[in-house]
């Protein structure tokens with residue numbers, strides 16, 4: 536899959552060739568408009584495809600792993616996070632929680648508990664707005680930086696993992712993330728657990744499960760405890776081993792070593 540920079544230069548080349556054609560009267564200027572619309576549409580679609588690695592490299596699925604799977608929980612900390620961790624403890628499982636800055640302010644004790652129980656904490660922005668609506672790299676950087684500092688004040692470690700809200704990326708978001716040398720963590724199995732259709736979510740996870748994949752779940756899902764228990768049972772029955780996202784990609788989850 537080509538990246539944004541390559542596609543941009545290909546587009547510029549094609550556009551200039553078409554422009555020359557228009558100037559010399561060989562083709563209609565409609566071709567310029569069509570090329571521009573195709574380019575903008577293509578870039579827009581890629582914004583929603585974190586697994587395409589189009590704007591920035593996102594770790595979504597590990598290769599060469601033996602029956603290892605990673606669980607991730609987004610949009611916490613929340614009222615069910617403690618129960619989720621109790622269930623993970625019952626299966627001796629570790630997960631990565633991508634948490635939201637404004638909720639860190641609301642539930643600092645839960646943040647402390649996530650770390651205490653040996654789970655990884657990643658940054659999931661401060662407000663959880665679609666960052667595509669941010670018009671400057673500065674405002675996106677502020678969200679990431681502020682959330683990292685909030686987390687650091689509580690667990691004394693600064694996250695090195697970032698997951699963009701809704702998995703949406705664009706050139707501004709990519710630039711902001713790169714400036715912090717953070718690793719983007721995506722997913723390879725989207726459970727759609729927030730849709731309140733637990734049987735469909737479980738069937739989808741079971742159908743798509745294979746070595747090296749990351750499952751996306753949410754602390755805020757209505758049936759998260761039912762779904763989690765069934766997923767954990769399924770993984771156990773099928774011989775999968777749960778490991779952390781950091782272990783899956785051999786990445787360091789905190790910046791402590793880099794500071």
Ligand SMILES: [Zn+2]
Pocket residue numbers: 609610659663700701
């Ligand atoms: Zn989210």
